[in-house]
Amino acid sequence: MASETEAPEISSLFERLLRHRDLYFFLPFILGVSNNSVSRENSENPDQETSQETTSQRERIILVNPFTQGMVVVEGDSNLEALLRGWANKDGQPPASKASIEAMPSVKIGESEDGECVVCLEEWKPGEVVKEMPCKHKFHDECIQKWLVIHGSCPVCRYKMPVDEEDMGKKRDEERSRREIWVSLSFDSSRRTGDSNQVPSTDNEIEG
Amino acid sequence: MIDFARVQKELQECSREKDSSGIRVSPKSDNLARLTGIIPGPLGTPYEGGSFEIDITFADGYPFEPPKMKFVTKVWHPNISSQSGAICLDILKDQWSPALTLKTALLSVQALLSAPEPDDPQDAVVAQQYLREYQTFVGTARYWTESFAKASSLGVEEKVQRLVEMGFPDGLVRSTLEAVGGDENLALEKLLSS
Numbered sequence: 486m487a488s489e490t491e492a493p494e495i496s497s498l499f500e501r502l503l504r505h506r507d508l509y510f511f512l513p514f515i516l517g518v519s520n521n522s523v524s525r526e527n528s529e530n531p532d533q534e535t536s537q538e539t540t541s542q543r544e545r546i547i548l549v550n551p552f553t554q555g556m557v558v559v560e561g562d563s564n565l566e567a568l569l570r571g572w573a574n575k576d577g578q579p580p581a582s583k584a585s586i587e588a589m590p591s592v593k594i595g596e597s598e599d600g601e602c603v604v605c606l607e608e609w610k611p612g613e614v615v616k617e618m619p620c621k622h623k624f625h626d627e628c629i630q631k632w633l634v635i636h637g638s639c640p641v642c643r644y645k646m647p648v649d650e651e652d653m654g655k656k657r658d659e660e661r662s663r664r665e666i667w668v669s670l671s672f673d674s675s676r677r678t679g680d681s682n683q684v685p686s687t688d689n690e691i692e693g
Numbered sequence: 694m695i696d697f698a699r700v701q702k703e704l705q706e707c708s709r710e711k712d713s714s715g716i717r718v719s720p721k722s723d724n725l726a727r728l729t730g731i732i733p734g735p736l737g738t739p740y741e742g743g744s745f746e747i748d749i750t751f752a753d754g755y756p757f758e759p760p761k762m763k764f765v766t767k768v769w770h771p772n773i774s775s776q777s778g779a780i781c782l783d784i785l786k787d788q789w790s791p792a793l794t795l796k797t798a799l800l801s802v803q804a805l806l807s808a809p810e811p812d813d814p815q816d817a818v819v820a821q822q823y824l825r826e827y828q829t830f831v832g833t834a835r836y837w838t839e840s841f842a843k844a845s846s847l848g849v850e851e852k853v854q855r856l857v858e859m860g861f862p863d864g865l866v867r868s869t870l871e872a873v874g875g876d877e878n879l880a881l882e883k884l885l886s887s
Contacts, residue, residue, distance in 0.1 A: 577787035603792040604756060606702045631757055632791055640792035 581637030581646035586630060592617045603640055604628035620644035695755045700725045703795045716799050718749070726751050730762070730799050734842060735807040739834035740768070743842025747802065748778075749795065759789035760798060769830075769837040771811040771820035780805070781815035839874035852877045856884065 594609040601608045602615070602625045609615070609623075616626045622641045624632075629640075637646035704725075707718040721727040728749040734740030746765040752758040762785055764778035772781040784793060784801055793801075814820030823830045849870065855877070856866040861884050869887075873879035 604699075605696060606699050606794075628791075635754075635757055636790075638790070640790045643790070 578636045578638040578643075578645060579648045580635060581633040582649035584649075585637075585647040586633050589616045589618060589629075591615070591626070592623065594623075602628055604632065618644060618646070695726060695751045695753060697725050699756055700751065700795075704728075706794065707796050710796065714796065714800065716796060716803070718795055718799070728795070729765075730795070732799055732803045732806075734838060735803060738807050739831050740770075740806045740838050740842070743838040745806075745842055747799065756791040759785045759793075760795065761785075762798065762802065767837055767841040768806075769819055769834040770806060771809045771814045771816060771823045772805055773815055773819075775816050775819055779815055781813060836874075843875060849875065852880070856880065 591614050594611060594613045594615060596611045598609055598611070600623075602623070604624055605628050607625070614626075615623045616629050617623050618629070618639050620639050620642050622639050622644075624640070632640060633646060637648055638644060639646075704718060704720070707714075707716060711717050715733040717731045719729055721729055728751075730747040730749050732745050732747065734743035734745060743766070745768060748763050748765050750761040752761060762780055764773055764780065766778075767775065768778070769775055773779070780802060782801060782805055784790075784798060809823060811820040811823045819830070822833070852870060852875070853863065853866050856870075857863050859881075861869075865884065866880070869880045869883050870877070873883060
Protein backbone atom coordinates (compact mmCIF):
# COMPACT_ATOMS: atom_id res chain seq x y z
CA MET A 486 0.00 0.00 0.00
CA ALA A 487 1.23 3.42 -0.75
CA SER A 488 2.09 5.63 2.11
CA GLU A 489 0.05 8.76 2.42
CA THR A 490 2.78 11.05 1.25
CA GLU A 491 3.66 9.11 -1.85
CA ALA A 492 0.24 8.30 -3.20
CA PRO A 493 -0.89 11.77 -4.30
CA GLU A 494 2.44 12.45 -5.93
CA ILE A 495 2.35 9.26 -7.93
CA SER A 496 -1.27 9.72 -8.90
CA SER A 497 -0.67 13.28 -10.03
CA LEU A 498 2.17 12.02 -12.17
CA PHE A 499 -0.18 9.50 -13.69
CA GLU A 500 -2.81 12.17 -14.20
CA ARG A 501 -0.25 14.15 -16.10
CA LEU A 502 0.90 11.19 -18.14
CA LEU A 503 -2.57 10.09 -19.03
CA ARG A 504 -3.74 13.57 -19.78
CA HIS A 505 -1.05 14.10 -22.38
CA ARG A 506 -2.46 11.64 -24.85
CA ASP A 507 -5.59 9.79 -25.64
CA LEU A 508 -4.25 6.96 -23.51
CA TYR A 509 -6.73 8.23 -20.97
CA PHE A 510 -9.57 6.44 -22.69
CA PHE A 511 -7.75 3.16 -22.82
CA LEU A 512 -6.22 3.27 -19.39
CA PRO A 513 -8.52 5.03 -17.02
CA PHE A 514 -7.56 3.01 -13.99
CA ILE A 515 -4.22 2.28 -12.54
CA LEU A 516 -4.77 -0.72 -10.43
CA GLY A 517 -1.50 -1.40 -8.83
CA VAL A 518 2.22 -0.99 -8.66
CA SER A 519 3.98 -3.95 -7.26
CA ASN A 520 7.20 -5.85 -7.43
CA ASN A 521 7.75 -8.75 -9.73
CA SER A 522 6.75 -11.55 -7.45
CA VAL A 523 3.67 -9.98 -5.96
CA SER A 524 1.03 -9.13 -8.47
CA ARG A 525 -1.74 -7.05 -7.09
CA GLU A 526 -5.23 -7.21 -8.45
CA ASN A 527 -8.13 -5.53 -6.88
CA SER A 528 -10.97 -5.54 -9.34
CA GLU A 529 -13.56 -4.93 -6.66
CA ASN A 530 -12.10 -1.61 -5.80
CA PRO A 531 -11.42 0.44 -8.91
CA ASP A 532 -11.37 3.65 -6.88
CA GLN A 533 -8.04 2.73 -5.46
CA GLU A 534 -5.65 4.26 -7.92
CA THR A 535 -2.19 3.24 -6.93
CA SER A 536 -0.27 1.15 -4.55
CA GLN A 537 3.44 0.98 -4.42
CA GLU A 538 6.33 -0.94 -3.07
CA THR A 539 9.40 1.14 -3.23
CA THR A 540 11.95 -1.30 -2.01
CA SER A 541 11.87 -3.75 -4.89
CA GLN A 542 14.35 -3.68 -7.73
CA ARG A 543 11.84 -4.66 -10.39
CA GLU A 544 8.53 -2.99 -10.27
CA ARG A 545 5.28 -3.25 -12.15
CA ILE A 546 2.40 -0.98 -12.84
CA ILE A 547 -0.80 -2.67 -13.83
CA LEU A 548 -3.26 -0.58 -15.79
CA VAL A 549 -6.74 -1.96 -16.20
CA ASN A 550 -9.67 -0.66 -18.15
CA PRO A 551 -12.78 -2.18 -16.61
CA PHE A 552 -14.94 -1.32 -19.62
CA THR A 553 -12.97 -3.21 -22.21
CA GLN A 554 -11.37 -5.63 -19.75
CA GLY A 555 -8.05 -4.59 -21.23
CA MET A 556 -4.94 -4.65 -19.15
CA VAL A 557 -1.46 -3.27 -19.60
CA VAL A 558 1.47 -4.12 -17.41
CA VAL A 559 4.46 -1.81 -17.37
CA GLU A 560 7.49 -3.42 -15.88
CA GLY A 561 10.92 -2.02 -15.32
CA ASP A 562 14.19 -2.51 -13.51
CA SER A 563 14.69 0.94 -12.23
CA ASN A 564 12.70 2.86 -9.73
CA LEU A 565 9.33 3.43 -11.38
CA GLU A 566 8.82 6.73 -9.74
CA ALA A 567 12.02 8.02 -11.30
CA LEU A 568 10.93 6.56 -14.61
CA LEU A 569 7.58 8.30 -14.46
CA ARG A 570 9.20 11.51 -13.38
CA GLY A 571 11.40 11.17 -16.44
CA TRP A 572 8.38 10.91 -18.70
CA ALA A 573 6.52 13.69 -17.02
CA ASN A 574 9.55 15.95 -17.21
CA LYS A 575 10.48 15.03 -20.71
CA ASP A 576 10.34 18.65 -21.81
CA GLY A 577 12.86 19.81 -19.24
CA GLN A 578 16.19 20.93 -20.64
CA PRO A 579 18.80 18.16 -20.28
CA PRO A 580 22.00 18.79 -18.30
CA ALA A 581 24.66 21.04 -19.77
CA SER A 582 27.78 19.37 -21.08
CA LYS A 583 30.75 19.19 -18.76
CA ALA A 584 32.87 21.11 -21.24
CA SER A 585 30.40 23.98 -21.45
CA ILE A 586 30.22 24.25 -17.66
CA GLU A 587 34.00 24.30 -17.40
CA ALA A 588 34.27 26.86 -20.19
CA MET A 589 32.29 29.51 -18.31
CA PRO A 590 34.60 32.42 -17.49
CA SER A 591 35.18 33.64 -13.95
CA VAL A 592 34.50 37.33 -13.52
CA LYS A 593 35.08 39.74 -10.67
CA ILE A 594 32.18 41.68 -9.18
CA GLY A 595 32.80 45.42 -9.50
CA GLU A 596 33.06 47.79 -6.54
CA SER A 597 29.70 49.41 -7.16
CA GLU A 598 27.91 46.48 -8.75
CA ASP A 599 24.44 45.82 -7.36
CA GLY A 600 22.55 42.59 -7.54
CA GLU A 601 22.51 39.11 -6.16
CA CYS A 602 23.00 35.49 -7.06
CA VAL A 603 19.41 34.51 -7.82
CA VAL A 604 20.05 30.93 -6.80
CA CYS A 605 21.03 31.53 -3.17
CA LEU A 606 19.71 35.13 -3.01
CA GLU A 607 23.01 36.39 -1.51
CA GLU A 608 23.94 39.94 -2.50
CA TRP A 609 27.14 40.34 -4.49
CA LYS A 610 30.16 41.29 -2.44
CA PRO A 611 32.58 43.70 -4.15
CA GLY A 612 35.60 41.85 -5.52
CA GLU A 613 33.89 38.44 -5.36
CA VAL A 614 34.75 36.06 -8.21
CA VAL A 615 31.71 34.49 -9.86
CA LYS A 616 30.84 32.55 -13.01
CA GLU A 617 29.36 34.20 -16.07
CA MET A 618 27.16 32.24 -18.47
CA PRO A 619 27.26 32.88 -22.23
CA CYS A 620 24.09 34.97 -21.80
CA LYS A 621 26.08 37.20 -19.38
CA HIS A 622 24.06 36.26 -16.29
CA LYS A 623 26.24 35.76 -13.23
CA PHE A 624 26.01 33.22 -10.43
CA HIS A 625 28.15 31.75 -7.71
CA ASP A 626 30.21 28.92 -9.16
CA GLU A 627 28.75 26.33 -6.79
CA CYS A 628 25.16 27.57 -7.22
CA ILE A 629 25.13 27.48 -11.03
CA GLN A 630 26.99 24.17 -11.23
CA LYS A 631 24.37 22.46 -9.08
CA TRP A 632 21.67 23.68 -11.48
CA LEU A 633 23.42 23.05 -14.79
CA VAL A 634 24.10 19.41 -14.00
CA ILE A 635 20.32 18.98 -13.67
CA HIS A 636 19.01 21.44 -16.30
CA GLY A 637 21.30 23.06 -18.83
CA SER A 638 19.49 26.38 -19.05
CA CYS A 639 20.05 29.81 -17.56
CA PRO A 640 17.88 30.23 -14.45
CA VAL A 641 17.10 33.81 -15.48
CA CYS A 642 16.61 33.80 -19.27
CA ARG A 643 16.53 30.04 -20.06
CA TYR A 644 19.48 30.39 -22.46
CA LYS A 645 20.23 26.82 -23.50
CA MET A 646 23.68 25.47 -22.75
CA PRO A 647 25.25 22.89 -25.09
CA VAL A 648 24.20 19.34 -24.26
CA ASP A 649 26.51 16.38 -24.34
CA GLU A 650 24.95 14.52 -27.27
CA GLU A 651 27.09 11.43 -26.83
CA ASP A 652 26.21 11.12 -23.17
CA MET A 653 22.54 11.61 -23.90
CA GLY A 654 22.53 8.94 -26.57
CA LYS A 655 24.30 6.47 -24.32
CA LYS A 656 21.94 7.17 -21.47
CA ARG A 657 18.93 6.69 -23.70
CA ASP A 658 20.24 3.36 -24.95
CA GLU A 659 20.85 2.22 -21.40
CA GLU A 660 17.36 3.20 -20.42
CA ARG A 661 15.92 1.42 -23.39
CA SER A 662 17.64 -1.83 -22.61
CA ARG A 663 16.61 -1.64 -18.98
CA ARG A 664 12.96 -0.97 -19.73
CA GLU A 665 10.49 -3.30 -21.20
CA ILE A 666 6.76 -3.35 -21.49
CA TRP A 667 4.55 -6.33 -21.15
CA VAL A 668 1.23 -5.79 -22.73
CA SER A 669 -1.36 -8.32 -21.74
CA LEU A 670 -4.83 -7.86 -23.12
CA SER A 671 -7.94 -9.83 -22.43
CA PHE A 672 -11.42 -9.21 -23.74
CA ASP A 673 -14.48 -10.95 -22.47
CA SER A 674 -14.08 -13.06 -19.35
CA SER A 675 -15.29 -16.22 -21.08
CA ARG A 676 -12.70 -16.11 -23.84
CA ARG A 677 -9.37 -14.86 -22.59
CA THR A 678 -6.58 -14.24 -25.02
CA GLY A 679 -3.21 -14.22 -23.43
CA ASP A 680 -1.54 -11.87 -25.83
CA SER A 681 1.80 -11.23 -24.32
CA ASN A 682 4.09 -9.03 -26.33
CA GLN A 683 7.50 -8.04 -25.18
CA VAL A 684 8.38 -4.72 -26.68
CA PRO A 685 11.39 -2.55 -25.95
CA SER A 686 9.86 0.72 -25.00
CA THR A 687 10.52 4.22 -26.06
CA ASP A 688 8.74 7.23 -24.71
CA ASN A 689 6.74 7.59 -27.88
CA GLU A 690 5.38 4.12 -27.80
CA ILE A 691 4.29 4.38 -24.23
CA GLU A 692 2.58 7.69 -24.56
CA GLY A 693 0.91 6.73 -27.80
CA MET B 694 19.43 19.54 1.32
CA ILE B 695 16.91 22.35 1.34
CA ASP B 696 18.63 25.75 1.29
CA PHE B 697 16.99 27.07 4.47
CA ALA B 698 19.01 30.30 4.37
CA ARG B 699 17.32 31.05 1.07
CA VAL B 700 13.89 30.06 2.40
CA GLN B 701 14.39 32.51 5.28
CA LYS B 702 15.24 35.29 2.83
CA GLU B 703 12.19 34.45 0.75
CA LEU B 704 9.92 34.58 3.77
CA GLN B 705 11.32 37.99 4.66
CA GLU B 706 10.72 39.20 1.12
CA CYS B 707 7.14 37.95 1.21
CA SER B 708 6.38 39.63 4.51
CA ARG B 709 7.97 42.91 3.33
CA GLU B 710 5.75 42.97 0.28
CA LYS B 711 2.58 41.46 1.65
CA ASP B 712 0.66 44.74 1.49
CA SER B 713 1.38 45.36 -2.17
CA SER B 714 1.11 41.76 -3.35
CA GLY B 715 -1.65 40.59 -1.04
CA ILE B 716 0.23 37.31 -0.79
CA ARG B 717 0.97 35.92 2.65
CA VAL B 718 3.29 33.07 3.49
CA SER B 719 3.85 31.58 6.92
CA PRO B 720 5.65 28.50 8.25
CA LYS B 721 3.44 25.61 9.27
CA SER B 722 5.63 24.82 12.23
CA ASP B 723 9.20 25.44 13.34
CA ASN B 724 10.31 23.39 10.39
CA LEU B 725 10.60 25.62 7.34
CA ALA B 726 10.09 22.67 4.99
CA ARG B 727 6.32 23.19 5.12
CA LEU B 728 4.62 26.50 4.61
CA THR B 729 1.16 27.88 4.10
CA GLY B 730 0.57 30.46 1.42
CA ILE B 731 -2.53 32.58 0.98
CA ILE B 732 -3.39 34.30 -2.29
CA PRO B 733 -6.30 36.65 -2.87
CA GLY B 734 -8.62 35.78 -5.75
CA PRO B 735 -7.90 38.14 -8.67
CA LEU B 736 -10.35 41.01 -9.23
CA GLY B 737 -12.77 40.60 -12.09
CA THR B 738 -12.73 36.80 -11.87
CA PRO B 739 -15.15 34.35 -10.22
CA TYR B 740 -12.50 34.04 -7.49
CA GLU B 741 -12.69 37.72 -6.51
CA GLY B 742 -13.13 38.26 -2.81
CA GLY B 743 -11.83 34.82 -1.88
CA SER B 744 -8.68 33.95 0.04
CA PHE B 745 -7.12 30.75 -1.20
CA GLU B 746 -4.89 28.70 1.03
CA ILE B 747 -2.05 26.81 -0.61
CA ASP B 748 0.00 24.08 1.01
CA ILE B 749 3.70 24.43 0.20
CA THR B 750 6.24 21.66 0.74
CA PHE B 751 9.89 21.92 -0.22
CA ALA B 752 11.51 18.98 -1.89
CA ASP B 753 14.97 18.07 -0.66
CA GLY B 754 16.67 19.72 -3.60
CA TYR B 755 15.06 23.15 -3.23
CA PRO B 756 15.77 25.58 -4.93
CA PHE B 757 16.96 23.19 -7.64
CA GLU B 758 13.63 21.41 -7.55
CA PRO B 759 10.28 23.21 -7.59
CA PRO B 760 8.33 23.61 -4.37
CA LYS B 761 5.29 21.34 -4.23
CA MET B 762 2.14 23.38 -4.08
CA LYS B 763 -1.50 22.43 -3.85
CA PHE B 764 -4.71 24.18 -2.97
CA VAL B 765 -6.12 23.48 0.46
CA THR B 766 -9.11 25.69 -0.22
CA LYS B 767 -11.50 24.01 -2.61
CA VAL B 768 -11.51 25.79 -5.95
CA TRP B 769 -13.37 25.30 -9.24
CA HIS B 770 -10.81 25.85 -12.02
CA PRO B 771 -9.82 23.86 -15.14
CA ASN B 772 -6.16 23.61 -14.08
CA ILE B 773 -6.75 22.77 -10.43
CA SER B 774 -8.13 19.46 -9.26
CA SER B 775 -11.51 20.01 -7.62
CA GLN B 776 -10.81 16.85 -5.60
CA SER B 777 -7.19 17.08 -4.49
CA GLY B 778 -6.23 20.70 -5.12
CA ALA B 779 -3.34 19.61 -7.37
CA ILE B 780 -2.17 22.42 -9.63
CA CYS B 781 -1.26 22.01 -13.29
CA LEU B 782 1.28 24.74 -13.89
CA ASP B 783 4.46 24.31 -15.93
CA ILE B 784 6.71 26.37 -13.68
CA LEU B 785 5.87 24.05 -10.79
CA LYS B 786 7.02 21.14 -12.94
CA ASP B 787 9.49 21.00 -15.82
CA GLN B 788 9.69 24.76 -16.33
CA TRP B 789 10.89 25.48 -12.80
CA SER B 790 13.97 27.64 -12.46
CA PRO B 791 15.91 28.46 -9.28
CA ALA B 792 15.50 32.13 -10.19
CA LEU B 793 11.83 31.74 -9.30
CA THR B 794 10.84 32.25 -5.70
CA LEU B 795 7.89 31.52 -3.45
CA LYS B 796 6.56 34.97 -4.25
CA THR B 797 6.86 34.64 -8.02
CA ALA B 798 5.51 31.08 -7.96
CA LEU B 799 2.49 32.15 -5.91
CA LEU B 800 1.97 35.13 -8.23
CA SER B 801 1.98 32.65 -11.13
CA VAL B 802 -0.64 30.55 -9.39
CA GLN B 803 -2.69 33.71 -8.88
CA ALA B 804 -2.27 34.54 -12.58
CA LEU B 805 -3.46 31.03 -13.40
CA LEU B 806 -6.71 31.84 -11.57
CA SER B 807 -7.17 34.81 -13.94
CA ALA B 808 -6.20 32.92 -17.08
CA PRO B 809 -7.31 29.28 -17.10
CA GLU B 810 -5.87 27.01 -19.77
CA PRO B 811 -8.68 24.53 -20.47
CA ASP B 812 -6.68 22.84 -23.22
CA ASP B 813 -4.16 21.57 -20.69
CA PRO B 814 -6.52 20.65 -17.88
CA GLN B 815 -5.93 19.17 -14.47
CA ASP B 816 -9.63 18.64 -13.87
CA ALA B 817 -11.30 17.32 -17.02
CA VAL B 818 -14.84 17.90 -15.75
CA VAL B 819 -14.21 21.55 -14.97
CA ALA B 820 -12.39 22.06 -18.26
CA GLN B 821 -15.30 20.58 -20.24
CA GLN B 822 -17.69 22.87 -18.46
CA TYR B 823 -15.43 25.86 -19.08
CA LEU B 824 -15.36 25.14 -22.80
CA ARG B 825 -18.99 24.13 -23.31
CA GLU B 826 -21.03 26.05 -20.75
CA TYR B 827 -18.97 29.03 -19.77
CA GLN B 828 -21.76 30.77 -17.84
CA THR B 829 -22.39 27.67 -15.75
CA PHE B 830 -18.65 27.45 -15.08
CA VAL B 831 -18.56 31.06 -13.87
CA GLY B 832 -21.56 30.39 -11.63
CA THR B 833 -20.04 27.28 -10.09
CA ALA B 834 -16.63 28.88 -9.63
CA ARG B 835 -18.23 31.86 -7.92
CA TYR B 836 -20.36 29.62 -5.73
CA TRP B 837 -17.29 27.66 -4.66
CA THR B 838 -15.47 30.90 -3.88
CA GLU B 839 -18.40 32.04 -1.74
CA SER B 840 -18.71 28.70 -0.01
CA PHE B 841 -15.09 27.79 0.60
CA ALA B 842 -12.77 30.77 0.11
CA LYS B 843 -14.38 33.51 2.13
CA ALA B 844 -13.66 34.29 5.72
CA SER B 845 -17.36 34.95 5.93
CA SER B 846 -18.04 31.35 5.03
CA LEU B 847 -16.30 30.30 8.23
CA GLY B 848 -18.25 32.02 10.97
CA VAL B 849 -21.65 31.00 9.62
CA GLU B 850 -22.93 29.77 12.96
CA GLU B 851 -22.17 33.06 14.67
CA LYS B 852 -24.03 34.97 11.99
CA VAL B 853 -26.98 32.64 12.20
CA GLN B 854 -27.05 33.12 15.94
CA ARG B 855 -26.95 36.93 15.71
CA LEU B 856 -29.75 37.04 13.15
CA VAL B 857 -31.86 34.54 15.08
CA GLU B 858 -31.44 36.74 18.16
CA MET B 859 -32.96 39.59 16.14
CA GLY B 860 -36.09 37.47 15.91
CA PHE B 861 -35.85 35.75 12.51
CA PRO B 862 -36.58 32.02 12.31
CA ASP B 863 -33.48 29.81 12.13
CA GLY B 864 -34.37 28.07 8.85
CA LEU B 865 -35.12 31.32 7.05
CA VAL B 866 -31.89 32.86 8.35
CA ARG B 867 -29.86 29.96 6.99
CA SER B 868 -31.48 29.92 3.58
CA THR B 869 -31.17 33.69 3.27
CA LEU B 870 -27.51 33.65 4.26
CA GLU B 871 -26.89 30.96 1.69
CA ALA B 872 -28.72 32.92 -1.00
CA VAL B 873 -26.57 36.02 -0.51
CA GLY B 874 -23.33 34.07 -0.25
CA GLY B 875 -22.86 34.44 3.49
CA ASP B 876 -22.91 38.24 3.68
CA GLU B 877 -24.52 39.06 6.99
CA ASN B 878 -25.59 42.62 6.08
CA LEU B 879 -27.14 41.58 2.78
CA ALA B 880 -28.96 38.77 4.55
CA LEU B 881 -30.34 41.22 7.12
CA GLU B 882 -31.55 43.56 4.38
CA LYS B 883 -33.23 40.70 2.61
CA LEU B 884 -34.83 39.40 5.79
CA LEU B 885 -36.17 42.85 6.64
CA SER B 886 -37.60 43.42 3.17
CA SER B 887 -39.30 40.04 2.93
